[in-house]
Amino acid sequence: MNKRTKTALLLASLGLTSVASVALAQGFLTIGTGSTTGVYFPVGTGMAKMVNDSNSGVRANARSTGGSVFNMNALASGELDMAIVQNDIAYYAFKGTGIQAFEGKANNKVRTLAVLYPEVLHVIARKDAKINSIADLKGKRVVIGDLGSGTEQTARQVLEAYGLKFDDLGQALRVSPAQGISLMQDKRADALFYTVGVGASAISQIAQTVDVNLVPVSGNQAANLIKKYPFYVRYNIPAKSYKGQGATVPGVAVQATLVATTALSDDTVYKAMKAMFGNEVALKALHPSLATNFSKDKAVKGLPAPLHPGAVKFWKEMGLNVK
Structure with a gap:
């Protein structure tokens, strides 16, 4: 019924x-x-x-x-x-x-x-975790999105493009964006995946309260990702979209x-x-x-x-x- x-x-x-x-x-x-x-x-x-x-x-x-x-x-x-x-x-x-x-x-x-609108994959890392590439996520504590969320699937596919699986992470943290923010602020997570429109309050909140950097998805890895999953498009996150982001960061997006x-x-x-x-x-x-x-x-x-x-x-x- x-x-x-x-x-x-x-x-x-x-x-x-x-x-x-x-x-x-x-x-x-x-x-x-x-x-x-x-x-x-x-x-x-x-x-x-x-x-x-x-x-x-x-x-x-x-x-x-x-x-x-x-x-x-x-x-x-x-x-x-x-x-x-x-x-x-x-x-x-x-x-x-x-x-x-x-x-x-x-x-x-x-x-x-x-x-x-495009939903851009944001990979946010604490600067003290020294993560400058997706490959650097190996062995790290990473928020990959809620169980069953679109972000979780995007995280899986992007890691795959860099030759990584969830098992290669130190911890794959399946939590909500709000919980992910807390984990980043409390130094219980090193990085966070979030597929969301540029300017989302969750990303802005992290950038306002934690010293972070945006991790790029680019080069051959991005090209291979788009070839295998054609619903992705390239998308550059404009400079100054978030506090402390001085330069444009190359990335990928799906569509809301x-x-x-x-x-x-x-x-x-x-x-x-x-x-x-x-x-x-x-x-x-x-x-x-x-x-x-x-x-x-x-x-x-x-x-x-x-x-x-x-x-x-x-x-x-x-x-x-x-x-």
């Missing part, structure tokens, strides 16, 4: 059958995001507010979650209606391959709504993407899309990652799964040639 059915039964039991019918007809969306210290959460919260302010009959709320892998599983179970995820993780879920959580469980109901499933009606998706993406200026005001990187043309490139029909209708109205 999905949550909409449960809601209808509960309201019916209270003598509110007509209210239930109206509620279900209008549509309620739960949008999965990520840690409150990342970029997904403020973006998702802002999008939910845009939907609620649109007076379209659709209502939305954003939930903080464990990240991309959790979100894809929650979409499959009906716990979430929409989610912001890394495009690589959405692709793996759609195909039922790539990582253990999705092996043999292809979810062909996954549909893309829009590509939002808004996804849903075919369980959502075309009309609900269309109305939500119009509310969230109809005013590009308002959308870009939600976060610097969107302000710097989002455009309607980029929104339909590098899709991990087919566009939802409701999204197709909206993007066609915006002048894009999509199907």
Whole structure:
């Protein structure tokens, strides 16, 4: 029994059958995001507010979650209606391959709504740990992201490009970004992986409180990573993005993407899309990652799964040639 059915039964039991019918007809969306210290959460919260302010009959709320892998599983179970995820993780879920959580469980109901912005792999190291290359992480205590998060998968793939595995680390610390910050501040971790938009509060907080350096992902290792996993792109973290960062740091990125499933009606998706993406200026005001990187043309490139029909209708109205 999905949550909409449960809601209808509960309201019916209270003598509110007509209210239930109206509620279900209008549509309620739960949008999965990520840690409150990342970029997904403020973006998702802002999008939910845009939907609620649109007076379209659709209502939305954003939930903080464990990240991309959790979100894809929650979409499959009906716990979430929409989610912001890394495009690589959405692709793996759609195909039922790539990582253990999705092996043999292809979810062909996954549909893309829009590509939002690049998610840059940040590898932050304490300067006193003397880590200047990914190869230097061998034997170190490294935060690799929450269990099942997109960051964990990115960390695995990047280490692989440098000939390392999690077992080569002194400790592979699977904790939330907030816990990772504490470990770095308390000198219980030497480095931290975090796949997130540039300017994320978690990275800024570490840079403000700990003497750190950004570790580059570049050269042949980056080229090999992109060749094996084509959803990656090169991305340079601009100088002065964080305290103490004097120079541009070469790196790689995946793409933050808004996804849903075919369980959502075309009309609900269309109305939500119009509310969230109809005013590009308002959308870009939600976060610097969107302000710097989002455009309607980029929104339909590098899709991990087919566009939802409701999204197709909206993007066609915006002048894009999509199907």
